Amino acid sequence: GESVGLHLPTLSVQEGDNSIINCAYSNSASDYFIWYKQESGKGPQFIIDIRSNMDKRQGQRVTVLLNKTVKHLSLQIAATQPGDSAVYFCAEPQGAQKLVFGQGTRLTINP
Amino acid sequence: DAGITQSPRHKVTETGTPVTLRCHQTENHRYMYWYRQDPGHGLRLIHYSYGVKDTDKGEVSDGYSVSRSKTEDFLLTLESATSSQTSVYFCAISETSGQETQYFGPGTRLLVL
Numbered sequence: 283g284e285s286v287g288l289h290l291p292t293l294s295v296q297e298g299d300n301s302i303i304n305c306a307y308s309n310s311a312s313d314y315f316i317w318y319k320q321e322s323g324k325g326p327q328f329i330i331d332i333r334s335n336m337d338k339r340q341g342q343r344v345t346v347l348l349n350k351t352v353k354h355l356s357l358q359i360a361a362t363q364p365g366d367s368a369v370y371f372c373a374e375p376q377g378a379q380k381l382v383f384g385q386g387t388r389l390t391i392n393p
Numbered sequence: 394d395a396g397i398t399q400s401p402r403h404k405v406t407e408t409g410t411p412v413t414l415r416c417h418q419t420e421n422h423r424y425m426y427w428y429r430q431d432p433g434h435g436l437r438l439i440h441y442s443y444g445v446k447d448t449d450k451g452e453v454s455d456g457y458s459v460s461r462s463k464t465e466d467f468l469l470t471l472e473s474a475t476s477s478q479t480s481v482y483f484c485a486i487s488e489t490s491g492q493e494t495q496y497f498g499p500g501t502r503l504l505v506l
Contacts, residue, residue, distance in 0.1 A: 314492060316494050316495075318497075323500075324499060324500070325483050325497035325498050325499050325500050326436070326483070326497045327497070328494050328495075328496060331494055371435070371436070373495075375492035378490070378492060379424070379441065379443060379449070379490075379492075380426075380438060380441065380451070381492075381495055383435055383436040384435065385433075385435045386435060
């Protein structure tokens with residue numbers, strides 16, 4: 283089975299609010315994590331990544347937090363906009379040559 | 394889509410016919426991947442390539458074969474399509490390692506009747 287999982291399959295937020303999408307992983311040796319965004323009818327798009335020597339990394343309106351103690355990472359989206367509606371995946375390496383992906387969380391934005 | 398194209402973008406075919414999907418990249422990346430995406434299953438790896446003529450199986454490789462005769466092209470073939478292979482197929486690339494970020498193509502939607 284997949285070592286990467288998501289707490290919630292769907293998340294609904296008000297436009298302008300902050301969104302938090304969570305991901306749990308089982309391999310304590312994992313040292314790299316990636317977040318993807320997939321809009322309807324499109325391929326997954328890289329958002330942000332983080333290595334295990336960091337607890338936090340910020341991008342444009344997005345922040346990824348890594349808690350190695352509980353093997354949990356989260357993606358925070360500030361001031362959520364309609365264009366943020368998508369499915370969000372986390373991923374981590376599996377062995378030397380592959381990534382394993384979570385099922386995804388669908389984020390919907392209420393006007 | 395990071396210099397990745399897939400063709401065709403949509404295809405309808407009949408059970409038992411062979412189908413070939415093409416992935417083309419302009420990034421000169423070493424690794425290329427084929428995934429299928431189905432409701433309730435997420436992204437599942439079919440086959441991947443770590444260099445020209447170097448390929449290996451993923452978790453759902455039965456019924457699929459691949460070829461990579463040059464860096465920029467990675468072909469996925471369904472030897473005899475079945476209805477269970479109806480899916481959306483994504484190609485992905487990564488630069489130098491399978492442990493790096495992968496960049497995805499736009500996908501091919503395949504319907505097998």
